[in-house]
Amino acid sequence: MKKVLDVFKNSFKVIRKSKLIILFIITSLVNSFMLRGLTSGNIFSIKAFFVDLVLLFLLSYISVFLKPKQRFTYFLIWEIIFTLTCVINSIYYTYYSSYVSISLLATSVFVKDVGDAVVENVFQIKDLLYLIPFAMFIIIYIRMRKSNVVSISKEDKKEYTFVTLFLEIIVVVSALLMLNKTDWSRFVKLWNRVAVADSYGIYTYQLNDIVVSLKPGFNNIFGHDKALREVREYYENRDDTISKNRYTNIFEGMNVIAIHAESLQTFTLGLKVNDIEITPTLNKLSREGLFFNNFYAQVGVGTSSDSEFTYSTSLMPSNNGTVFVNYYNNEYSSIQKLLVDKGYYTFSMHGNVGDFWNRQTMHKNLGYKKFYSKSSYEIDETFGLGLSDKSFLRQSVPKIKEISEEYNPFYGLLITLTNHTPWPDSDKYSSLNFTKTVNVDGEEVTRNYIEGTTMGYYLKAVNYMDSAFGEFISALDNEGLLDNTVIVIYGDHDARIAKKYYDILYNYDPYTDSIIPMEDEKYIQVDSYQYELNRKVPFIIWTKNRKFNQTINTPMGMIDVLPTLGNMLNVRSKYQLGTDVMSVKNNDNTVVFKDGSYITNKIYYNSKTGEIYPISNDVISEDYISKHSDYASQIIDVSNNIITYNLLKEMETE
Numbered sequence: 001m002k003k004v005l006d007v008f009k010n011s012f013k014v015i016r017k018s019k020l021i022i023l024f025i026i027t028s029l030v031n032s033f034m035l036r037g038l039t040s041g042n043i044f045s046i047k048a049f050f051v052d053l054v055l056l057f058l059l060s061y062i063s064v065f066l067k068p069k070q071r072f073t074y075f076l077i078w079e080i081i082f083t084l085t086c087v088i089n090s091i092y093y094t095y096y097s098s099y100v101s102i103s104l105l106a107t108s109v110f111v112k113d114v115g116d117a118v119v120e121n122v123f124q125i126k127d128l129l130y131l132i133p134f135a136m137f138i139i140i141y142i143r144m145r146k147s148n149v150v151s152i153s154k155e156d157k158k159e160y161t162f163v164t165l166f167l168e169i170i171v172v173v174s175a176l177l178m179l180n181k182t183d184w185s186r187f188v189k190l191w192n193r194v195a196v197a198d199s200y201g202i203y204t205y206q207l208n209d210i211v212v213s214l215k216p217g218f219n220n221i222f223g224h225d226k227a228l229r230e231v232r233e234y235y236e237n238r239d240d241t242i243s244k245n246r247y248t249n250i251f252e253g254m255n256v257i258a259i260h261a262e263s264l265q266t267f268t269l270g271l272k273v274n275d276i277e278i279t280p281t282l283n284k285l286s287r288e289g290l291f292f293n294n295f296y297a298q299v300g301v302g303t304s305s306d307s308e309f310t311y312s313t314s315l316m317p318s319n320n321g322t323v324f325v326n327y328y329n330n331e332y333s334s335i336q337k338l339l340v341d342k343g344y345y346t347f348s349m350h351g352n353v354g355d356f357w358n359r360q361t362m363h364k365n366l367g368y369k370k371f372y373s374k375s376s377y378e379i380d381e382t383f384g385l386g387l388s389d390k391s392f393l394r395q396s397v398p399k400i401k402e403i404s405e406e407y408n409p410f411y412g413l414l415i416t417l418t419n420h421t422p423w424p425d426s427d428k429y430s431s432l433n434f435t436k437t438v439n440v441d442g443e444e445v446t447r448n449y450i451e452g453t454t455m456g457y458y459l460k461a462v463n464y465m466d467s468a469f470g471e472f473i474s475a476l477d478n479e480g481l482l483d484n485t486v487i488v489i490y491g492d493h494d495a496r497i498a499k500k501y502y503d504i505l506y507n508y509d510p511y512t513d514s515i516i517p518m519e520d521e522k523y524i525q526v527d528s529y530q531y532e533l534n535r536k537v538p539f540i541i542w543t544k545n546r547k548f549n550q551t552i553n554t555p556m557g558m559i560d561v562l563p564t565l566g567n568m569l570n571v572r573s574k575y576q577l578g579t580d581v582m583s584v585k586n587n588d589n590t591v592v593f594k595d596g597s598y599i600t601n602k603i604y605y606n607s608k609t610g611e612i613y614p615i616s617n618d619v620i621s622e623d624y625i626s627k628h629s630d631y632a633s634q635i636i637d638v639s640n641n642i643i644t645y646n647l648l649k650e651m652e653t654e
């Protein structure tokens with residue numbers, strides 16, 4: 001017993017000596033804390049604190065075996081890695097409300113321009129705060145070196161090994177006791193990156209992400225059989241009855257022109273600012289057509305490309321990188337291929353470079369016979385990321401005309417570009433003025449309101465895109481291309497405009513030049529739930545000769561498009577995971593998001609916090625929540641297994 005006590009006493013002497021190690025641990029902990037505080041807000045996550053300690057103690061322990069000089073370099077390298085991890089994740093979180101994945105590196109090559117645009121408009125001073133502890137580490141080390149307190153003598157090493165191992169065991173056991181089953185499954189699956197970082201700390205999260213990102217490489221060795229079994233079981237056990245409805249086959253054999261409307265959100269439809277309609281064309285089409293006004297994109301980090309994938313295949317996006325970049329060679333069943341089997345000619349058009357999001361390759365794999373990218377267009381007018389929507393759509397009409405003369409029927413996708421964040425040129429192509437002039441105490445004062453704000457730029461860009469649609473529709477009509485054609489328009493994902501701008505848009509009072517008080521009956525709540533619910537994008541199906549005048553508010557996701565539109569075109573994928581919402585009873589469809597959150601017509605379930613937000617006044621049972629959570633994880637798992645292990649190729653040849 002005395003021996004143990006001696007070791008203990010000595011060990012604290014050793015700790016006092018190992019200032020460099022303590023410095024490393026403290027500065028790394030501070031950054032991890034700060035990042036949680038400035039991103040998810042979950043600063044005092046005791047779990048994350050202990051897991052951070054587990055990792056930092058481990059790294060410190062290894063340092064004992066290094067020479068003093070090496071030891072500083074060793075810690076310096078880790079300080080640089082950890083500081084960069086915090087800075088990059090801080091920037092990334094501002095735009096994506098999630099943490100970065102190494103698997104994105106491959107992607108970044110394909111989306112460099114967007115990356116630059118995002119950093120340029122998202123980078124904030126707070127992202128530099130993490131350099132302070134790093135600088136402290138350097139400064140204090142230089143001071144310490146002068147007083148030569150960095151070396152650990154031979155005899156100390158034994159004590160030190162004891163101390164770190166002892167502490168390591170304490171923190172490992174504590175961490176293990178704190179982390180529950182959900183934490184573990186989240187850690188392994190890594191869909192809910194924020195929850196994982198909140199439970200395991202940003203450093204362990206990032207290390208785990210590296211492992212998971214590299215896993216696909218060895219996947220076919222590990223996990224393939226289990227994945228195949230699970231996916232087979234899912235399709236064998238699910239109710240596959242095809243329910244017909246009054247929209248079944250109504251568009252069979254008609255041409256389809258689908259418009260992928262960049263960053264178009266539903267709240268802009270019907271919106272008036274200073275009595276100016278922001279989207280007159282879309283308002284008309286949504287009034288006359290089938291307007292799905294409770295429709296959500298289900299994207300991951302692949303944004304546009306994830307929308308194209310979920311729309312085309314009715315599978316959820318990959319949770320590990322993006323399908324278009326990381327799994328572009330795998331086998332998929334898509335609406336394009338199904339229509340080709342029915343004699344359709346399929347094509348896609350986009351004014352940006354062809355290999356953006358690796359579209360050149362992936363569009364072939366989705367079943368497009370031809371992809372018209374930037375090189376097929378005259379770049380005579382550019383806004384933001386490239387060719388203006390008006391020029392792109394104008395130049396596309398004669399191409400579609402040509403196709404229609406050679407092929408019948410045809411299915412074409414047109415991907416717009418101008419309405420892409422950060423809308424840098426909106427003042428060039430929009431004459432809208434969002435200032436407000438009011439008479440205050442007999443004096444005319446002009447308030448900026450949303451003029452010159454992100455919201456102002458966005459609404460001008462949306463208005464421009466809307467008028468481009470108007471010109472496009474009439475040009476198609478002039479060419480007689482609308483008579484036997486279905487126009488489909490979908491917003492690809494939300495524009496990620498900060499919550500504060502919605503508050504200004506809805507609750508600004510020009511007379512007092514301030515936001516009206518929450519108590520005011522006219523006040524429109526824009527809390528984090530409203531913000532999530534407001535990320536809706538429009539989905540419109542319109543034909544010139546048949547007016548539906550119908551709004552469908554059944555919750556619907558991008559993966560429900562293939563089943564719903566497919567039913568109207570008489571095509572069906574046996575692997576579709578979505579639902580034909582025109583056959584859903586009592587509007588009760590579930591829209592799942594890639595992090596496991598979901599929306600029904602009764603609740604919004606936030607998987608990050610585990611909280612539910614009531615949408616209807618129904619009483620919600622635990623059973624209802626767990627049933628829908630299970631459904632959510634099941635379709636995310638089935639999708640990811642199909643994508644990661646390329647299972648359809650195998651299942652098709654069975």
Ligand code: GP9
Pocket residue numbers: 114302303304305352353356415417420
């Ligand atoms: C780029 C465009 C934008 O060509 O489709 O993609 P996003 O950044 O929205 O994924």
Ligand code: MN
Pocket residue numbers: 262263303304305492493
């Ligand atoms: Mn997009």
